[in-house]
Amino acid sequence: MGWLLVLLASIAEIVGVIGLRFYSQKKTVRDFLLYIGGFGLSFALLYASFNYLQLSIAYVVWIGIGTVGAVVVNIIFFGESKNFTRIISIIAIIIGVAGLKAVA
Template identity: 55%
Template sequence: MGWLLIFTASIFEVVGAVGLKLYAEKKNVLRLIAYWGGFFISFVLFYFSLHYLELSIVYPVWVGLGTSGAVLTNIFLFNEPKNMQRLFGLAIIIIGVVGLHMTM
């Protein structure tokens, strides 16, 4: 259950980050809801995941998956560059998250 919560929290963290980017570009209520709502739900799910998993696992996984999701979202939605350095860094983050998962 804890892994499902933290995975879902990471998805909402990406929603919040994308909402923040969109809100910074053009302010309207829908983008504000995506921004605040995404981060709020992410924090709530993060909190509940701590009932099942240790903080030393939850926090890096949450941040790593959120960062990876934000990078991939920006590459595909906002046409950010797909160079080898960026993809290599992304691979290292994902390997680290998988490595933490394997310690449980």
């Protein structure tokens, strides 16, 4: 249950990042609610995951998935740079998070 909560929290964080992107471009109520709602739900789900998982592991996995997800979404949907260094950095984050989870 804890990992499901972390995964849902990460997805909500990505939604919050998308809302932030839209809100920074055009100040609408819908974009503001997407931004605040995404991050708010993300924090609530992450907090709930602490009942099942160690805080340090849940937090790092949440940050890793959210970071990689936000970068990938921005590359795919918003035309951000997909240079070699950026791709290598994404892979390094994935390896680091997977390694941390494997030994915890």
